[in-house]
Amino acid sequence: MTTKTTGADSTATDPRTGDPLTGVAATSVDEAEALISAAAAASSDWAALPRPKRARLLRRVADGLEAKGAAIVAAADTETALGPARLENELRRTTGQLRMFAAEIESGHYLQALVTEADPTAGVPDLRRMRFPRGPVVVFAASNFPLAFSVAGGDTASALAAGCPVVVKAHENHPVTAELVAEVLRRELPDDVFALCHGREAGTALLEHPATTAVGFTGSLQGGVALARICRDRPVPIPFFGELSSLNPVVVMEDAATAYGLRIAQEFAASLTLGNGQFCTKPGLLFVPADGPMRELVADAIGASTTGVLLTASMREHYLDHPGHERLPLLARGQSDPGSPLSVSPEVRFVDSASYDEALPLLIAERFGPAGVVITYTSQADLIAMLKRLPGNLTGSVHSTVGSPDADPKTDLAAAAQVRAVAEVLSKCSGRLIHNGWPTGVAVTLAQHHGGPFPATTDAATTSVGVTAIERWLIPVAYQDWPDSLLPPELQRANPLGVPRREA
Amino acid sequence: MTTKTTGADSTATDPRTGDPLTGVAATSVDEAEALISAAAAASSDWAALPRPKRARLLRRVADGLEAKGAAIVAAADTETALGPARLENELRRTTGQLRMFAAEIESGHYLQALVTEADPTAGVPDLRRMRFPRGPVVVFAASNFPLAFSVAGGDTASALAAGCPVVVKAHENHPVTAELVAEVLRRELPDDVFALCHGREAGTALLEHPATTAVGFTGSLQGGVALARICRDRPVPIPFFGELSSLNPVVVMEDAATAYGLRIAQEFAASLTLGNGQFCTKPGLLFVPADGPMRELVADAIGASTTGVLLTASMREHYLDHPGHERLPLLARGQSDPGSPLSVSPEVRFVDSASYDEALPLLIAERFGPAGVVITYTSQADLIAMLKRLPGNLTGSVHSTVGSPDADPKTDLAAAAQVRAVAEVLSKCSGRLIHNGWPTGVAVTLAQHHGGPFPATTDAATTSVGVTAIERWLIPVAYQDWPDSLLPPELQRANPLGVPRREA
Incomplete structure (x- = not known):
């Protein structure tokens, strides 16, 4: 690696220590x-x-x-x-x-x-x-x-x-x-x-x-x-x-919450903190049923999660001082990396459908880093109404039992109709729809679409x-x-x- | 046809007489x-x-x-x-x-x-x-x-x-x-x-x-x-x-001028005045060799051409008062329609390569109606230099003997190289390239492209x-x-x- 002079624009620092790094001169x-x-x-x-x-x-x-x-x-x-x-x-x-x-x-x-x-x-x-x-x-x-x-x-x-x-x-x-x-x-x-x-x-x-x-x-x-x-x-x-900018909403249908709630909560924590939450496809919003244990399962999973340092000291400041985030109640906070003095903690806030309208402007501003919001819904109609108010995203995800061996044949048709209605709304505000998966990890293939309506x-x-x-x-x-x-x-x-x- | 009230925005007039026509109320x-x-x-x-x-x-x-x-x-x-x-x-x-x-x-x-x-x-x-x-x-x-x-x-x-x-x-x-x-x-x-x-x-x-x-x-x-x-x-x-907005340059190569000069001049006049020159694909600029009779052939063809009325009185005014057009020397003017008091005359102005740079700002402002400009070039290099300065267009056309029975086999390779060089420049500023044809008449087919770089x-x-x-x-x-x-x-x-x- 050759050493270059530090130019006016070079702001590179060691994210692990905050110390300045060798830079490269700005181009005139x-x-x-x-x-x-x-x-x-x-x-x-x-x-x-x-x-x-x-x-x-x-x-x-x-x-x-x-x-x-x-x-x-x-x-x-x-x-x-x-x-x-x-x-x-x-x-x-x-x-x-x-x-x-x-x-x-x-x-x-x-x-x-x-x-x-x-x-x-x-x-x-x-x-x-x-x-x-x-x-x-x-x-x-x-x-x-x-x-x-x-x-x-x-x-x-x-x-x-x-x-x-x-x-x-x-x-x-x-x-x-x-x-x-x-x-x-x-x-x-x-x-x-x-x-x-x-x-x-x-x-x-x-x-x-x-x-x-x-x-x-x-x-x-x-x-x-x-x-x-x-x-x-x-x-x-x-x-x-x-x-x-993308919030990447993830919807957990009631049947999926019942069938795979623990696994979904753990996978959510893993996807949220992957790469220290610094992905454009980070699942920033998780919609879960208000009834049942989903909210607590997510709180536990986030509480057990850890993360490292963000890319720069400035990103860390933005993460810690993100405007208005403290106005949403904290659901859970994970661990920072004890070996990294500049590490941040994963953090998930909480919104219910009664407070959704008021919280929406805060939710919409992307918070870069391992932060997310759990949003509880009380009914399918409530869920659809909230999804309809989302801005453009790169991805929208749904967790359901449709098409799986876990599906109850007696209720599968009704479940499919509900997922179809959710997907219809998500398809208007997302470039990629994911079933029983997570938006992080973007396959580089023929049929990939990494796009979406503004501001995605x-x-x-x-x-x-x-x-x-x-x-x-x-x-x-x-x-x-x-x-x-x-x-x-x-x-x-x-x-x-x-x-x-x-x-x- | 039902009669509607005339709304604030309704400005329809009879182009043949200038009299107001029955309008339709503006939508609130x-x-x-x-x-x-x-x-x-x-x-x-x-x-x-x-x-x-x-x-x-x-x-x-x-x-x-x-x-x-x-x-x-x-x-x-x-x-x-x-x-x-x-x-x-x-x-x-x-x-x-x-x-x-x-x-x-x-x-x-x-x-x-x-x-x-x-x-x-x-x-x-x-x-x-x-x-x-x-x-x-x-x-x-x-x-x-x-x-x-x-x-x-x-x-x-x-x-x-x-x-x-x-x-x-x-x-x-x-x-x-x-x-x-x-x-x-x-x-x-x-x-x-x-x-x-x-x-x-x-x-x-x-x-x-x-x-x-x-x-x-x-x-x-x-x-x-x-x-x-x-x-x-x-x-x-x-x-x-x-x-x-599109100027739709047409280039007449020397071999084509020699082989089909008269036909090209007549077809140019017909394409320029088709629909009274009110097409986005009107051939507004005709590049011809300075040597030879092309300029005079075009002058004769335009002199013999006629046209009717423009779509509105306001378009007629814009045509007659188009800023700066009178600063370019007149090459020829055709006949207005004697039966239509609001008719305009076809008109072609003239620019040579020495005056091209100065004339360019006037050429670039599209003059809607049966008006065009003949531009003479003295060499292939001169032609290419002028074409490179054009803004975006819907079409660019070339007349040459390449690929035709009229082509001289001895010189065909050199002629093809020249057309290729012209086409290379035109392809950077035009959405459709036409050989031995005219831009008016846009076929509605699979392979059509009616587009082009800004401002086309x-x-x-x-x-x-x-x-x-x-x-x-x-x-x-x-x-x-x-x-x-x-x-x-x-x-x-x-x-x-x-x-x-x-x-x-």
């Missing part, structure tokens, strides 16, 4: 503008590179990250205190994503190639359409995934795969990890197709630069809304794909995880009556590359 | 809010209607419009003066669109169903994703297509097909036509799934209403930008899909014409480990409805 606005201009100049060649070649380079980046894995994980652990096991897992996810997008661009599915053959008798011309890369993309790295949502994370991997050069604005809390990862990208990719910069001013300059065509962001609601505004107020507005994301039609994350960086162009010899091979009449096409 | 803000609230209440049932049933209702709307075709065309001709032949053709396009979207939702392609089967050994859950309707949509009708981009036009048809209720804000220049069409939609569709309102205040109230989930718009740059701002500044922002549209990833126009009104939801009995049939494991799915 002039330097940032030179990086995005160079990316624009490299844009056509990167877009024109045959898909198999682009795929090979993505795989070489993955190989390079693995070869350097020990150093990367060590640096990330120093800067984030997330621990080697989690970070090794995150590195596997990061390289897996790169290889998944490599396979996707080889398959050609993402091109969404469409063909309408000419019909001169009906006056219909020959039309051939597919999706092309937008151009240079700016990615803002997230703090809570120093690898998988950072320099070589999902936004970068999908944009590079799409054929867009990428300039990443590093997260200020893990700048050295960012540089280590960037070295691999710079080494394996053509010049100027990838660049890294540091510092808030450089980031803003990238958003305002005319060469920038789109932005990927994972972070806070407040930060995301401010950056989105810059993108909209440009002379030529550009799309801002931001993943911002700024564009509910898009996902930042999974194969279709690539769609954000593409726009269609249709060719009308275009000579075969001038068409991209994917659209030529004989389909020489055999890409999937829909024809009509 | 309270009424507009009641309409969108009712649409929201009808939303779940409309979304849940099986696709074949929704398709059948769309076809019944098409049948109903045809049955009432004579009255609709007569009303539209009175209000727009576009003439019965054009309006009958536009009615066919309107009903054809409804039937096309009916077929699309029957096919299920638009659902983009994706399946990832569980892999417990790899910790991968079962994930099943498809696209669902957003909810109530607001459509702003356009002035220049009183049928195909108006009350039952492409935005309405695609949103209804997607499963979204629609409230249309009528265009103030054809309110009676709007009411006639709305009667059919109201009669054939379930209550509150479709509504029509009149007046600017009602339109603004719809955009601000919390139940509105997305907006479709075809109209002016200024109007679209103002409405888009309302959508962005809401507490919960919503997408605004606007088609705004507010979202370059979307189209307002063709099958994929439906994508604007849909957002994905993924189901994780969801019991088969609770899944939408399209995602159930046995795929009982046989929809196209991509599985991995």
Whole structure:
């Protein structure tokens, strides 16, 4: 690991001790503008590179990250205190994503190639359409995934795969990890197709630069809304794909509370405290029946839980001083890590349906860290009414006995109708619906959707995880009556590359 | 046709005489809010209607419009003066669109169903994703297509097909036509799934209403930008899909000028004056070689052209007083219609590459009506440099001999390289590239793309014409480990409805 000078924007500290860490100098606005201009100049060649070649380079980046894995994980652990096991897992996810997008661009599915053959008798011309890369993309790295949502994370991997050069604005809390990862990208990719910069001013300059065509962001609601505004107020507005804030409601149906109450309570505590509660999919709201032991089971499970340190001293302050949280009654508090002076305790507050309306503004403000709220409902109608008032989320979960051997055949139809009604409401405010599971742990696969209505994301039609994350960086162009010899091979009449096409 | 009271917002006049026409009362803000609230209440049932049933209702709307075709065309001709032949053709396009979207939702392609089967050994859950309707949509009708981009036009048809209720804000220049069409939609569709309102205040109230989930718009740059701002500044922002302004550059390569110069000039005049130049795809800029007779051929063709009246007196004023247009030298002026006192003349101005930079700000402001600019280039490099400075467009066209029997085999490779370089630049600023054709006449087909970078549209990833126009009104939801009995049939494991799915 090389030592760099500490720049104005470098605020990296050791989360275990609060001591300042070696930083990286902030990139000047002039330097940032030179990086995005160079990316624009490299844009056509990167877009024109045959898909198999682009795929090979993505795989070489993955190989390079693995070869350097020990150093990367060590640096990330120093800067984030997330621990080697989690970070090794995150590195596997990061390289897996790169290889998944490599396979996707080889398959050609993402091109969404469409063909309408000419019909001169009906006056219909020959039309051939597919999706092309937008151009240079700016990615803002997230703090809570120093690898998988950072320099070589999902936004970068999908944009590079799409054929867009990428300039990443590093997260200020893990700048050295960012540089280590960037070295691999710079080494394996053509010049100027990838660049890294540091510092808030450089980031803003990238958003305002005319060469920038789109932005990927994972972070806070407040930060995301401010950056989105810059993108909209440009002379030529550009799309801002931001993943911002999510409460991830979990509903425990009465039958599930009866059948698996203890297990649900224990799994809730585990999911709430996983990664010290620093996941965008943390189950922040747990709806349980007012009757029965669910509330006490959760209190016990949380009381027995422990957690470590948050990513930064500032996050710890926000967690401890979160506005208004002390106005909700405390249900249970877990243990902090006795070996970590900066550790925080897991904490669950309590709301019943009578106090729900008054509590809602407090519930809606995401509290980053291992904090949650248990909400009791008195009836199905009460539950539905409360769910209808939720803002947009990445996920909504339901625990029920429907479809399981534990289901009582006599009441299963009624139970299914109740779950269906809950799911109908959750589907209006959540991008992913989970049955008898937990929202943490986002599988990186074809059918994943990591999105949701505002404020979960700024564009509910898009996902930042999974194969279709690539769609954000593409726009269609249709060719009308275009000579075969001038068409991209994917659209030529004989389909020489055999890409999937829909024809009509 | 029923007579209505004239409301504050009704400004309909007879374009042939300038006399005021019978109007329709403006909808109050309270009424507009009641309409969108009712649409929201009808939303779940409309979304849940099986696709074949929704398709059948769309076809019944098409049948109903045809049955009432004579009255609709007569009303539209009175209000727009576009003439019965054009309006009958536009009615066919309107009903054809409804039937096309009916077929699309029957096919299920638009659902983009994706399946990832569980892999417990790899910790991968079962994930099943498809696209669902957003909810109530607001459509702003356009002035220049009183049928195909108006009350039952492409935005309405695609949103209804997607499963979204629609409230249309009528265009103030054809309110009676709007009411006639709305009667059919109201009669054939379930209550509150479709509504029509009149007046600017009602339109603004719809955009601000919390139940509105997305907006479709075809109209002016200024109007679209103002409405888009309302959508962005809401507490919960919503997408605004606007088609705004396009110059539609056409490039005549040297070989084409030599081989087909006269025909190109005549076709240009015909395309420029089609529909009195009131198309978003009007070829506003024609790039021709400085050497050779192209400039004079165009001047002759325009001199011989005629045109009729514009849609409104206000459009005529804007055409005649378009800021700065008189600062460009006049190349040719055609004839106005001697039978129409309010007719305007086609007009083409001239710019050479030496004056291009200075003229560019004047060229970029779209002049609605039969006006265009001929721009001469002195070399391929000169041409490319000028094209690179263009803003976003719906279309870009190239005339060349490549791929034709007229091509000289000795020089064809060089000609192809030149066209490829031109197309590369045009593809960065245009949604559709046309070879040896004209941008007017937009085929409503699978592979159509009627979109383009800002200011052509507010979202370059979307189209307002063709099958994929439906994508604007849909957002994905993924189901994780969801019991088969609770899944939408399209995602159930046995795929009982046989929809196209991509599985991995």
